[in-house]
Amino acid sequence: MHAADDASFQQQQERLAHEVAQIERIVAAAARGEQDDMDDRSGDLSLPGRLLYELRRREDAGFLFQERLKALNEITIALSRIDTFDSLCWHAVKYGIDQLGFDRLSLWFVNLEQRQMIGSYGVDEGGEVRDERGLRWSYAETYIEDFIDGKTEASLANDDAPIYNNRSEIIGHGWHISAPMLHSERFVGVLTADNYLRKQPMRSYEPELLRLYGITVGHLTELARIREQAFAMRLEQERTRVLRQFIRDVGHDFRTPLSVINTNSFILTRLEDLVRRQSFADEIRGQVRYISRMLDSALEFIALDSDMVLNPTATDLRALLAELIAIHQTQGAAKNLIWTTDYDPSLTVTVDTHFMRRALVCLLENAVQYTPVGGCIRVGSARYSGEIGIRIEDNGIGMAADALDRIFEPMYRVNQARTERRSGLGLSIARRIVEAHGGRIVVRSAPGKGSRFEVILPAQDRG
Numbered sequence: 001m002h003a004a005d006d007a008s009f010q011q012q013q014e015r016l017a018h019e020v021a022q023i024e025r026i027v028a029a030a031a032r033g034e035q036d037d038m039d040d041r042s043g044d045l046s047l048p049g050r051l052l053y054e055l056r057r058r059e060d061a062g063f064l065f066q067e068r069l070k071a072l073n074e075i076t077i078a079l080s081r082i083d084t085f086d087s088l089c090w091h092a093v094k095y096g097i098d099q100l101g102f103d104r105l106s107l108w109f110v111n112l113e114q115r116q117m118i119g120s121y122g123v124d125e126g127g128e129v130r131d132e133r134g135l136r137w138s139y140a141e142t143y144i145e146d147f148i149d150g151k152t153e154a155s156l157a158n159d160d161a162p163i164y165n166n167r168s169e170i171i172g173h174g175w176h177i178s179a180p181m182l183h184s185e186r187f188v189g190v191l192t193a194d195n196y197l198r199k200q201p202m203r204s205y206e207p208e209l210l211r212l213y214g215i216t217v218g219h220l221t222e223l224a225r226i227r228e229q230a231f232a233m234r235l236e237q238e239r240t241r242v243l244r245q246f247i248r249d250v251g252h253d254f255r256t257p258l259s260v261i262n263t264n265s266f267i268l269t270r271l272e273d274l275v276r277r278q279s280f281a282d283e284i285r286g287q288v289r290y291i292s293r294m295l296d297s298a299l300e301f302i303a304l305d306s307d308m309v310l311n312p313t314a315t316d317l318r319a320l321l322a323e324l325i326a327i328h329q330t331q332g333a334a335k336n337l338i339w340t341t342d343y344d345p346s347l348t349v350t351v352d353t354h355f356m357r358r359a360l361v362c363l364l365e366n367a368v369q370y371t372p373v374g375g376c377i378r379v380g381s382a383r384y385s386g387e388i389g390i391r392i393e394d395n396g397i398g399m400a401a402d403a404l405d406r407i408f409e410p411m412y413r414v415n416q417a418r419t420e421r422r423s424g425l426g427l428s429i430a431r432r433i434v435e436a437h438g439g440r441i442v443v444r445s446a447p448g449k450g451s452r453f454e455v456i457l458p459a460q461d462r463g
């Protein structure tokens with residue numbers, strides 16, 4: 001061996017010993033969790049430099065992963081407080097980008113019968129949460145089939161993977177992660193993430209983070225879906241119960257008029273006297289009218305459940321009330337009632353005029369019906385904070401407190417004898433309509449003193 005070779009060998013040995021010493025220092029410092037010897041050397045290509053850089057990168061990633069796991073825990077708590085399926089999906093996307101650091105995220109649910117993925121919410125090309133509920137795609141021969149077969153790891157696509165928009169057009173290239181959403185062991189959908197917006201490299205923990213998030217979101221969305229289905233079923237059972245009771249009540253109400261019709265028509269055939277015949281025939285006609293009125297109200301009441309599609313328009317409240325008062329003044333003319341008004345002249349309400357007119361007619365008819373001759377009816381409107389009130393007040397027979405709890409039930413009448421064979425459905429109809437407008441009806445009443453019904457609607461304008 002030459003002296004020169006000797007010297008260079010010596011030098012190499014020394015450099016190696018130096019590097020080994022450095023590595024030992026770095027590893028020892030890393031083990032102690034110290035920072036001093038771990039300054040950033042991303043540009044340093046020597047072995048210790050690269051080791052240090054790698055250690056640093058892993059430590060950063062480890063730290064960030066821990067932070068993300070903490071955030072995931074908080075998100076799980078926040079999501080578990082949301083009880084509607086749609087809102088849960090929207091928030092899952094929003095929290096995923098805001099708090100878990102994903103660039104873009106979207107949620108897809110599987111439909112095994114149709115072999116399709118059904119969209120829910122995602123993130124648009126500007127970084128905002130977007131409604132993707134109308135979207136669907138066939139999962140045949142895609143990675144989804146692996147998830148259906150039980151694969152629980154996330155699927156990764158590298159930096160050159162095509163990235164699509166919501167019209168299935170390629171809008172760029174980048175990485176892409178898909179993680180299964182699971183409920184217990186069952187595959188219910190997929191969470192996908194990409195780096196379209198910020199183009200950041202995939203961090204080592206991101207597939208695992210998305211996988212964990214998929215388990216959380218899959219579990220919570222399925223629970224919400226099961227809850228919503230159970231609620232819909234209970235609602236359906238309740239509807240059937242009400243309908244059964246309703247048919248029973250209507251049947252009961254028809255029995256008396258039908259037996260009057262039956263008896264009178266029998267007598268009619270045996271009567272010679274024309275005047276008496278006329279009176280029996282009139283009685284039959286009256287009972288038929290009552291039955292057909294009852295039927296109309298019953299059909300209207302049932303239709304409100306399924307056919308009430310509102311078409312709200314800005315309506316001048318003063319003009320609407322004036323028109324309805326004029327009609328009822330004429331109809332109740334025989335009673336010599338005194339009508340007064342107390343309007344806020346500027347009020348406009350956004351309502352479906354056809355339905356709202358119907359609700360107000362129910363209240364006005366009752367005011368006329370249950371106020372004796374010479375009584376007073378006062379109609380007014382008022383603005384409250386964020387709400388508008390429409391009052392119909394009478395000084396008629398009034399009601400006791402226990403009746404007030406029941407008058408909105410279908411077919412309920414406070415006093416069968418006094419109510420002159422009316423349907424008992426007016427207030428149920430009025431309440432359904434008002435509630436469909438996001439409002440409510442408030443009643444105050446006292447026996448012998450009168451009643452005040454107030455329809456309270458949300459105010460649409462800012463005035």
Ligand code: ADP
Binds near residue numbers: 366408413
């Ligand atoms: P009805 O067809 O019997 O009027 P509603 O549903 O409109 O049915 O009202 C239910 C019951 O509430 C009525 O039968 C009546 O006893 C009571 N009621 C409603 N409005 C008034 C009112 N303005 N004054 C007194 N009682 C009323």
